[in-house]
Amino acid sequence: xxxxxxxxxxxxxxxxxxxxxxxxxxxxxxxxxxxxxxxxxxxxxxxxxxxxxxxxxxxxxxxxxxxxxxxxxxxxxxxxxxxxxxxxxxxxxxxxxxxxxxxxxxxxxxxxxxxxxxxxxxxxxxxxxxxxxxxxxxxxxxxxxxxxxxxxxxxxxxxxxxxxxxxxxxxxxxxxxxxxxxxxxxxxxxxxxxxxxxxxxxxxxxxxxxxxxxxxxxxxxx
Numbered sequence: 378x379x380x381x382x383x384x385x386x387x388x389x390x391x392x393x394x395x396x397x398x399x400x401x402x403x404x405x406x407x408x409x410x411x412x413x414x415x416x417x418x419x420x421x422x423x424x425x426x427x428x429x430x431x432x433x434x435x436x437x438x439x440x441x442x443x444x445x446x447x448x449x450x451x452x453x454x455x456x457x458x459x460x461x462x463x464x465x466x467x468x469x470x471x472x473x474x475x476x477x478x479x480x481x482x483x484x485x486x487x488x489x490x491x492x493x494x495x496x497x498x499x500x501x502x503x504x505x506x507x508x509x510x511x512x513x514x515x516x517x518x519x520x521x522x523x524x525x526x527x528x529x530x531x532x533x534x535x536x537x538x539x540x541x542x543x544x545x546x547x548x549x550x551x552x553x554x555x556x557x558x559x560x561x562x563x564x565x566x567x568x569x570x571x572x573x574x575x576x577x578x579x580x581x582x583x584x585x586x587x588x589x590x591x592x593x594x595x596x597x598x599x
Contacts (some may be wrong), residue, residue: 381491388396400463403443404470414469431570447474513583521562528555534576
């Protein structure tokens with residue numbers, strides 16, 4: 378899932394300092410799971426924005442709402458229920474949600490309330506770790522299901538750098554050397570020979586550096 382965290386409240390208040398009526402939108406998707414933008418976080422942020430505006434000698438009306446998802450047009454359309462009641466939208470969804478709302482509402486000011494961090498999963502209560510870089514050229518079948526692109530500090534494709542100590546990364550000692558873990562896992566699963574394969578120079582164009590990507594499935598398009 379996409380991991381995000383709320384922006385500093387001063388930054389958010391400065392964004393909306395000229396707004397009189399705000400539609401504050403949470404999302405029941407990824408940001409709810411990582412406790413960044415669900416219904417509870419909407420309530421908290423609403424109170425903080427009002428307090429921040431009061432410190433600036435301003436008042437603001439805030440409508441609180443939460444959509445099922447902000448990355449699907451069918452759910453964003455439900456914003457129509459608040460039509461004419463706001464002059465700015467503050468989205469607590471990931472950057473994708475902010476973009477979708479801005480695309481569909483070209484004449485409305487739309488602000489992000491969170492910083493989108495990475496694709497990850499829940500490692501422990503309140504702890505999320507990056508697991509995937511969304512690079513568009515998955516190599517997990519070669520690396521035992523563990524991603525060196527996202528989980529190696531250097532995104533190395535041909536084994537460890539040689540600087541790890543006791544299975545820990547030389548750059549981030551609190552993080553496992555993912556290539557050590559890949560080696561160990563391939564050995565346990567009887568696929569150690571996969572480590573002998575030399576990976577070609579990686580084509581990073583699939584990672585989206587050349588522009589926005591788009592995927593079509595003919596069986597789902599109308």
